[in-house]
Amino acid sequence: xxxxxxxxxxxxxxxxxxxxxxxxxxxxxxxx
Amino acid sequence: xxxxxxxxxxxxxxxxxxxxxxxxxxxxxxxxxxxxxxxxxxxxxxxxxxxxxxxxxxxxxxxxxxxxxxxxxxxxxxxxxxxxxxxxxxxxxxxxxxxxxxxxxxxxxxxxxxxxxxxxxxxxxxxxxxxxxxxxxxxxxxxxxxxxxxxxxxxxxxxxxxxxxxxxxxxxxxxxxxxxxxxxxxxxxxxxxxxxxxxxxxxxxxxxxxxxxxxxxxxxxxxxxxxxxxxxxxxxxxxxxxxxxxxxxxxxxxxxxxxxxxxxxxxxxxxxxxxxxxxxxxxxxxxxxxxxxxxxxxxxxxxxxxxxxxxxxxxxxxxxxxxxxxxxxxxxxxxxxxxxxxxxxxxxxxxxxxxxxxxxxxxxxxxxxxxxxxxxxxxxxxxxxxxxxxxxxxxxxxxxxxxxxxxxxxxxxxxxxxxxxxxxxxxxxxxxxxxxxxxxxxxxxxxxxxxxxxxxxxxxxxxxxxxxxxxxxxxxxxxxxxxxxxxxxxxxxxxxxxxxxx
Numbered sequence: 001x002x003x004x005x006x007x008x009x010x011x012x013x014x015x016x017x018x019x020x021x022x023x024x025x026x027x028x029x030x031x032x
Numbered sequence: 033x034x035x036x037x038x039x040x041x042x043x044x045x046x047x048x049x050x051x052x053x054x055x056x057x058x059x060x061x062x063x064x065x066x067x068x069x070x071x072x073x074x075x076x077x078x079x080x081x082x083x084x085x086x087x088x089x090x091x092x093x094x095x096x097x098x099x100x101x102x103x104x105x106x107x108x109x110x111x112x113x114x115x116x117x118x119x120x121x122x123x124x125x126x127x128x129x130x131x132x133x134x135x136x137x138x139x140x141x142x143x144x145x146x147x148x149x150x151x152x153x154x155x156x157x158x159x160x161x162x163x164x165x166x167x168x169x170x171x172x173x174x175x176x177x178x179x180x181x182x183x184x185x186x187x188x189x190x191x192x193x194x195x196x197x198x199x200x201x202x203x204x205x206x207x208x209x210x211x212x213x214x215x216x217x218x219x220x221x222x223x224x225x226x227x228x229x230x231x232x233x234x235x236x237x238x239x240x241x242x243x244x245x246x247x248x249x250x251x252x253x254x255x256x257x258x259x260x261x262x263x264x265x266x267x268x269x270x271x272x273x274x275x276x277x278x279x280x281x282x283x284x285x286x287x288x289x290x291x292x293x294x295x296x297x298x299x300x301x302x303x304x305x306x307x308x309x310x311x312x313x314x315x316x317x318x319x320x321x322x323x324x325x326x327x328x329x330x331x332x333x334x335x336x337x338x339x340x341x342x343x344x345x346x347x348x349x350x351x352x353x354x355x356x357x358x359x360x361x362x363x364x365x366x367x368x369x370x371x372x373x374x375x376x377x378x379x380x381x382x383x384x385x386x387x388x389x390x391x392x393x394x395x396x397x398x399x400x401x402x403x404x405x406x407x408x409x410x411x412x413x414x415x416x417x418x419x420x421x422x423x424x425x426x427x428x429x430x431x432x433x434x435x436x437x438x439x440x441x442x443x444x445x446x447x448x449x450x451x452x453x454x455x456x457x458x459x460x461x462x463x464x465x466x467x468x469x470x471x472x473x474x475x476x477x478x479x480x481x482x483x484x485x486x487x488x489x490x491x492x493x494x495x496x497x498x499x500x501x502x503x504x505x506x507x508x509x510x511x512x513x514x515x516x517x518x519x520x521x522x523x524x525x526x527x528x529x530x531x532x533x534x
Binding site: 001008012013015016020027 | 042043047071072076240243244247248249290293294296300301303307455456
């Protein structure tokens, strides 16, 4: 894979999946 | 305010319902196709519009439903007042229009799952001849299968009757014992299945090319307005913002539920599922196509062609492909089914607001989908027309919901409807600005889509007649929206009396 594609993948996955996990963690913590 | 006894058990019930609503066929057949065409540039914009368009609108919808505890007509009518009850009626009619033809998608998904089950069983226990037939492009097995299923097929009718009956059976059990229990199984399984297909597809020789197309960010492409419009539209359609479905989910939430955090979690979950689907489909298409050009040509073939003819054929050509294809179509069927449930629940909730019993309301909703979905099951042209008319209609629904929030006062709305019981609070100026943006951008987007000129004669045909029967014409859109608006406006007073005042 090209360097541009790897950078793009890191950005897209970090924001989307990272965002999902961040809010998931926040919801689990709020429920405790 | 009507007393509402039925509620989700906790926030996870709401989040799973929101995920089930948002993760549908669009995540598996539209997003990967568009994302593959425009790459990482599109994904960046699509993530941006999640925060700018979809999340504020979904927050507003969930808050409205939670506050009024009524269906779409009653909740939006209560927010807008007597003069604007017709807004809720229009939003409801648009989503009902979608439910009618989407019922057919659930039927198709069931039929393809059955086909893949049969193929897998024959592959494991038999000669594998069926798989050879599916994988041979010269035999046109899948083209013929799809052509047969999508036009004048009693098989398609039977399949969607089965899925709708199943959905009505689930919803008839109530929120906790029906929708919530089914979503607890469907959504985690769907995520796992997508991850399995994705893991297999990425490891295929050449599969990385799909990821290359998906994630490469071409800065020059940011100058192309079409990508911006595709990104905002896909975000709106994919997350279900403006459908009124979040109002319905909100109507069953407990009084202390957190609107903001639940919306963010549901919205980011939807985007994660869409990315997973793209990471499954694009590497598979690129790995199994003869060349990158051929792969791109497949992506340009349209939603139904990609999922129903290209993918199964490509899967059939690889070792162990029938197993992967079976998992993929299992995920597709689950995604379609999890999305039809809240659409039917929207109809049921409005009917129970009218004081019809839950069981009777479920029966009426199912029967209406079976009867009104029939033309779309029988003719692909009707299906495509309905998808076009009500798909663009969703943008208008979004504009109307934003309008009601602006009319109430967005800063006051956020304080009164959203912030109470929120563990996670966003800026009131962010919310207010986005409501204004949604209103104006929505008007522009509606104009843009209608101006696309998919029909040769958008308004009048070659003989000068109103071109209402052309599936992609503006005349067809305006006629059907006009009818919905006519019903909504003419019966505004009656709807107010029966759904709001009551």
